[in-house]
Amino acid sequence: MHRIPLVLTFLAALLLCGAAPAPADDGGLSIGHVEPGKDGTIKVLVSVPSGATVSPDDLTVSIGSTALKTTAKPAGSAGEEIRRTTVIAFDTSRSMNQQGRIEAARAAASTFLKTVPDDVYVGIVTFDATVETALAPSRDRAAAQKVVDNLKLATRTRLNDGVIEAVKQAGTEGQRRLLVLSDGKDTSKTPESDVTAAIRDAGLNVDVVVLDQSGESLKPLKAMSDAGEGTVISADAESLNAAFSQEAAALARQVLVTATLPEGDSREEATVSVTASIDGTTQKASTYTVIREPGTWTSPLDASIDEPIRISRAVMLGGLVAIGLGLLLLFSGLLVSPRPVAATAEDRISAYAAGGAGPTAQAMSSHRSDNGPALHQAKDAAAKMLHRNRGLEQKISQRLEAAGSAFKPSEWLLLHGALVLLGGLAGLVFGGNLIVMVLGLVAGYLLPRLWLRRKQRRRIKAFNRGLADTLQLMSGSLSAGLSLAQSVDTVVREGTEPIAGEFKRVLIETRLGVTLEEAMDGVAARMSSKDFEWVVMAIRIQREVGGNLSELLNNVAATLRERDYLRRQVATMSAEGKLSGYILGGLPPGMLLYMLAVRRDYVMPLFTEPMGWAMLAIAAMLLGTGAFLMSRMVKVEV
Numbered sequence: 335m336h337r338i339p340l341v342l343t344f345l346a347a348l349l350l351c352g353a354a355p356a357p358a359d360d361g362g363l364s365i366g367h368v369e370p371g372k373d374g375t376i377k378v379l380v381s382v383p384s385g386a387t388v389s390p391d392d393l394t395v396s397i398g399s400t401a402l403k404t405t406a407k408p409a410g411s412a413g414e415e416i417r418r419t420t421v422i423a424f425d426t427s428r429s430m431n432q433q434g435r436i437e438a439a440r441a442a443a444s445t446f447l448k449t450v451p452d453d454v455y456v457g458i459v460t461f462d463a464t465v466e467t468a469l470a471p472s473r474d475r476a477a478a479q480k481v482v483d484n485l486k487l488a489t490r491t492r493l494n495d496g497v498i499e500a501v502k503q504a505g506t507e508g509q510r511r512l513l514v515l516s517d518g519k520d521t522s523k524t525p526e527s528d529v530t531a532a533i534r535d536a537g538l539n540v541d542v543v544v545l546d547q548s549g550e551s552l553k554p555l556k557a558m559s560d561a562g563e564g565t566v567i568s569a570d571a572e573s574l575n576a577a578f579s580q581e582a583a584a585l586a587r588q589v590l591v592t593a594t595l596p597e598g599d600s601r602e603e604a605t606v607s608v609t610a611s612i613d614g615t616t617q618k619a620s621t622y623t624v625i626r627e628p629g630t631w632t633s634p635l636d637a638s639i640d641e642p643i644r645i646s647r648a649v650m651l652g653g654l655v656a657i658g659l660g661l662l663l664l665f666s667g668l669l670v671s672p673r674p675v676a677a678t679a680e681d682r683i684s685a686y687a688a689g690g691a692g693p694t695a696q697a698m699s700s701h702r703s704d705n706g707p708a709l710h711q712a713k714d715a716a717a718k719m720l721h722r723n724r725g726l727e728q729k730i731s732q733r734l735e736a737a738g739s740a741f742k743p744s745e746w747l748l749l750h751g752a753l754v755l756l757g758g759l760a761g762l763v764f765g766g767n768l769i770v771m772v773l774g775l776v777a778g779y780l781l782p783r784l785w786l787r788r789k790q791r792r793r794i795k796a797f798n799r800g801l802a803d804t805l806q807l808m809s810g811s812l813s814a815g816l817s818l819a820q821s822v823d824t825v826v827r828e829g830t831e832p833i834a835g836e837f838k839r840v841l842i843e844t845r846l847g848v849t850l851e852e853a854m855d856g857v858a859a860r861m862s863s864k865d866f867e868w869v870v871m872a873i874r875i876q877r878e879v880g881g882n883l884s885e886l887l888n889n890v891a892a893t894l895r896e897r898d899y900l901r902r903q904v905a906t907m908s909a910e911g912k913l914s915g916y917i918l919g920g921l922p923p924g925m926l927l928y929m930l931a932v933r934r935d936y937v938m939p940l941f942t943e944p945m946g947w948a949m950l951a952i953a954a955m956l957l958g959t960g961a962f963l964m965s966r967m968v969k970v971e972v
Contacts, residue, residue, distance in 0.1 A: 367509035417508030461496025493520035517545035754778035911968035
C-alpha cells in the first residue's frame with residue numbers, strides 16, 4: 335500500500351547519499367557534517383562560532399519537531415568516530431618567491447599543523463608545472479612538516495589540475511575540507527567547469543586563501559569556493575598566518591553530537607536541526623540530509639530477520655526497464671494478435687445482404703472479443719481522433735498500405751505513442767536528466783517512422799524491379815488468347831509479392847464496380863511508381879484507339895528493363911559519393927557520442943552553457959547544410 339512512496343524515498347536516498355549537508359551562515363552555529371550510524375543513531379559535527387563558549391550539554395538535536403536523546407563531546411576527544419580530513423593545495427609557482435610569500439606560506443602551514451587537532455588527517459598537494467601529491471592524508475605531523483619545509487618552486491600554475499587532485503586525495507569518508515593557497519591564475523588546459531563539477535560531486539567544503547589578487551583573477555577561485563560552499567579569504571604575506579590559524583581553530587571548536595533516532599521512524603532523509611544557547615541568545619542550524627543508510631531500517635514486525643534486504647540501484651533500474659519492456663511486448667502482442675482470414679468481396683456482399691451475419695461480421699466480432707475491452711476502447715478512441723483529422727488518417731493509411739503493413743491507422747497510432755513514451759522512460763532511467771529523456775522521446779518518435787519508410791521503400795523497389803517480368807507474363811497471356819482481366823488473374827496466381835497482392839486488389843475492386851484502369855491507377859498511386867503510371871497510360875490509350883496490346887506490353891517491358899539497367903548503373907557510380915556523405919555526416923555526432931562515453935566532463939559544457947548551445951546549433955546547421963548539398967550532388971533522376 336505504501337510501496338510507491340518507499341521506492342521514491344529509496345531513489346532519493348541513493349542520489350543524496352554521501353552528499354555533504356549545506357552549512358549555515360559562517361558567523362553563527364553551523365552543521366559541518368552528518369553521518370548515519372548502523373545502530374539507529376546519527377553523528378553530527380557542529381561548528382561553534384569563534385569566541386563563543388558552548389557547553390556540550392547545551393546542544394540539542396531534533397528531527398522536525400521531535401527532540402532526540404543526545405550525547406556530546408569535543409570532536410578532538412572523540413577519536414575517529416567521524417573521520418576528519420583536510421587537504422592543503424599549495425601553489426608552488428615561481429611567483430610565490432616574490433615579497434616573501436613562500437616563507438610566509440611555510441610559516442602559516444607550520445602553525446596550522448601545530449594547532450590542528452591530532453585526530454584530523456592532513457594531506458598536501460602541490461601544483462606548478464606538475465601536480466604532485468606530496469603527502470597523502472595522514473596524522474603524521476612530522477612528515478607533513480618535512481614536506482612543508484622542502485617545498486620547491488617551478489614555472490607555471492596548474493591550479494585547476496591541483497585542486498582536482500586534492501579533491502581525489504580527500505577521499506569519500508567523513509568530513510572533508512579543502513584549503514587552497516594560490517597567488518596566480520591557472521595556466522592549464524583544464525576548464526573551470528571540470529573543477530567545480532569535481533568539487534560538487536565530492537561534496538566537500540572548500541576554502542580559498544588568495545594572495546595579493548583582486549578583480550577578474552578572483553572569479554575562478556570564487557567559483558571553487560561557491561561549489562564547495564566555503565569562503566574566499568584575501569590575504570597577504572603578513573596576514574597569511576592568521577588565515578591558516580583560523581582554519582585550524584575552526585576544526586578545534588567542533589563538537590561531536592551523537593543522537594538516537596526515534597523508534598518506529600523509517601525515514602531515510604530528514605531535516606536535522608541543532609540548537610544551542612550562545613552568549614545569551616538561542617542559535618539554530620538546520621540541514622536536510624541522510625539520517626539512515628538505505629535499506630537498514632527494519633520494521634518491528636520483521637524483528638526476526640537477521641539482516642535487512644538491500645536492493646542496489648542497478649537492480650532497481652533493471653527492474654524498471656524489464657517492466658517497461660514487458661508492457662511493450664504485451665501491448666504489441668495484443669495489437670498484432672492473429673487476424674481472421676480476409677474475406678473476399680463476395681463474402682462481404684453476402685454479409686451485408688444477410689444483415690451482417692456473414693463470415694466477416696463473425697470474424698470481426700471474434701477479433702474484438704479476443705483483444706479485450708480495454709484495448710478495444712483504446713482503439714476506438716484513437717479511431718475517433720483520426721476521424722476528426724481525416725488528413726492524418728489518410729497519410730497514415732497510405733504509408734501502411736505502401737509498406738504492406740497489416741496495422742490499422744488507429745493501431746499504428748497507439749503503438750507509435752507507446753514507443754515514444756517508452757523512449758522517454760528509457761532516457762530518464764539510463765540518462766537521469768532532462769536532455770537524455772528528450773533524446774529518448776525523439777528517438778521513440780523517429781525510429782518507427784524510419785522503419786516504416788524503409789519498409790515502404792523496399793516494397794516499392796521490389797514492385798518496380800519485378801514490373802518488367804510481370805508485363806512479359808501478361809503479354810504472353812494475351813498472346814495465348816486470354817483477356818486483360820484474365821491476364822491480371824494469371825499474375826495474381828503465378829506472380830510474386832508485392833505485385834501479386836496489388837493485382838489481387840485490382841481484381842477485387844473491378845468486381846465491386848471499379849474500372850480496370852482506375853483500379854490500376856490506385857496501384858500506381860499507392861506504390862508511387864512512375865513506371866506503372868506509364869503502363870496504365872499505355873493500356874488506356876490502347877483501349878481507346880485499338881492495336882496489339884500484347885506487343886505494346888512487350889515494348890513497355892523492354893523500356894522498363896533499359897531504365898532499370900540505367901538506374902543500377904547510376905547507383906553504382908554514385909555509391910562512392912553517398913558513402914562519403916554518410917561518413918562525413920556521421921563522424922561529428924559519432925565523435926560526440928564517443929566523447930560523452932569516455933570524457934563526459936569535457937563535452938558537458940556544450941549542453942549546460944549558453945555558448946555550448948550556440949555552438950551545437952551552429953554545428954547542426956552547418957552539418958545539415960553539408961549533408962543536403964552532398965545529397966543533391968549524388969542524386970541523379972532516372
